[in-house]
Amino acid sequence: MTALLDSPFQITTPDSRIRRVSFAPTQLVTLGLGEFTSASTPGRWVLPWFQDWTQGAAVAMAGEHPVAELRRRSGLTWDQIGEILGVDRRTLHLWESGRPMRPRHQERLHRVLQVVRKADRGQAAATRQVLLETAGSGMLKDLLAQGDFPAAMARAEALPAPLAQAAPLTLSAEVRRSRRGRPISEQVPLVDTPVEIPILGPGHPAKVVRVGHR
Amino acid sequence: MTDGTVPDLNACIQFWRQGDCIPGTREFLFQFDPEFPLTQAAQEAATAAPGAEFASQPVEGLMVISQTCDIVKETALAPFIEVAPLVTLPEPAFREARLGARPRFATVAPLQATLQAADLDRVLTVEKACLARWPRIAGCRTDTERRELSRLLARKRNRSALPDAFSPWIKPLRNRWARLAKLESPDARAFDDLQEVRVQAHPCWDAPEIRVFLWFILKDEAQQADRGQVLTDWLAKLKVPQPPFIHVDGTFTNYESMRASDYVDSDLLDLGYLSPDEEADD
Numbered sequence: 391m392t393a394l395l396d397s398p399f400q401i402t403t404p405d406s407r408i409r410r411v412s413f414a415p416t417q418l419v420t421l422g423l424g425e426f427t428s429a430s431t432p433g434r435w436v437l438p439w440f441q442d443w444t445q446g447a448a449v450a451m452a453g454e455h456p457v458a459e460l461r462r463r464s465g466l467t468w469d470q471i472g473e474i475l476g477v478d479r480r481t482l483h484l485w486e487s488g489r490p491m492r493p494r495h496q497e498r499l500h501r502v503l504q505v506v507r508k509a510d511r512g513q514a515a516a517t518r519q520v521l522l523e524t525a526g527s528g529m530l531k532d533l534l535a536q537g538d539f540p541a542a543m544a545r546a547e548a549l550p551a552p553l554a555q556a557a558p559l560t561l562s563a564e565v566r567r568s569r570r571g572r573p574i575s576e577q578v579p580l581v582d583t584p585v586e587i588p589i590l591g592p593g594h595p596a597k598v599v600r601v602g603h604r
Numbered sequence: 605m606t607d608g609t610v611p612d613l614n615a616c617i618q619f620w621r622q623g624d625c626i627p628g629t630r631e632f633l634f635q636f637d638p639e640f641p642l643t644q645a646a647q648e649a650a651t652a653a654p655g656a657e658f659a660s661q662p663v664e665g666l667m668v669i670s671q672t673c674d675i676v677k678e679t680a681l682a683p684f685i686e687v688a689p690l691v692t693l694p695e696p697a698f699r700e701a702r703l704g705a706r707p708r709f710a711t712v713a714p715l716q717a718t719l720q721a722a723d724l725d726r727v728l729t730v731e732k733a734c735l736a737r738w739p740r741i742a743g744c745r746t747d748t749e750r751r752e753l754s755r756l757l758a759r760k761r762n763r764s765a766l767p768d769a770f771s772p773w774i775k776p777l778r779n780r781w782a783r784l785a786k787l788e789s790p791d792a793r794a795f796d797d798l799q800e801v802r803v804q805a806h807p808c809w810d811a812p813e814i815r816v817f818l819w820f821i822l823k824d825e826a827q828q829a830d831r832g833q834v835l836t837d838w839l840a841k842l843k844v845p846q847p848p849f850i851h852v853d854g855t856f857t858n859y860e861s862m863r864a865s866d867y868v869d870s871d872l873l874d875l876g877y878l879s880p881d882e883e884a885d886d
Binding site (some may be wrong): 455458569572573574581590596 | 645646650659660692694705707752755796829831832836855861862863877
């Protein structure tokens, strides 16, 4: 597992061994599946976004939640993703809002993501079509929902390679900030009280010359 | 220009941009009904020349508000541009205008020292040849300034796309947010971390029964945190079913995670159009 981290973290691996890792800001580290405890942030939380680089899959965007990544890549609806993961849509919303996931859910999501990354056609609509296409053993989506990950991965691996995608460009941080606009906490209600505007001089009739149709 | 030669107008206008200002006293022309002159300037014009329909009034200067692509278009194809008069505002009103709280006015950086802004309630159409003779003060120097002006101009013309029933419905949540200022709580931290809120309707805002989805989009620099309880609390503020809204849901997300289709299919929740109730129940 690889994570993009910006402060020292304490890592709890599935076998409950706790390790403390320090590294430079935004350093990429490769770790086993586990939970993270931030040393700089109070409270324990699971670092939910991780990426299995060893699978050779496309790079996950920094700050992207795995549920969001699943939606972005698969083009599936909340309900369809909920069906695959065995939870309702509200639970998905809570996860994406930072609610920690149980390890079994985390692992299931990780495995589903591996298959979806492999099946990724580069465009959500095309990937969704692949996931919903009925083949010999049913829909790929249904295989995922049934937890038959070996069969699902075999199906994904049998797909032809997708067309190469151009890497998106990134704006500078400063320009990016300016394009975001004013954050909601800084927005102010509209003011409609009258404003006194100084008048420079009197109005006078303007000379008008009429042209065209009368 | 003053020696009687014919200027190359298309070359002259290539330097002009949206937001550029014309300093000095200029005349602002407008039409009025001689039987019902509404403004002091119209009354003065009507008194001076009974039956007159057009009045002219001196103003402090002008701002070009046409889009740059229209300004620089060949005069044969697009001979007109729009200008708005510059006015000096009291300092508080100027500050509010700069924040977008007064959509009537738009300002640019070079006008800050003099507290001037363009009065967008009044727009005059002029032929582009005028630009060739007028002095020019560059209004926007950077992409950021151009975007800010663009936002201010858009605010004058754009109105919330949300239905009338939406504003009272969302008000309990708006009131909740209004009380969070300077508090130290997960609620307040989550609000501070918000960059924007977008609302999505299913099937559409015109439907008799609407399911609403709220996208609470976090700032890029927002720390990872469990905002599940905050989400639950905020959504609980919104009563459903309350026709036409039959269901509400939402999630915290960020720009990296949100699908472009979801962004485009949703509408900005503009707090400017939602003022908190003084006696709101919360």
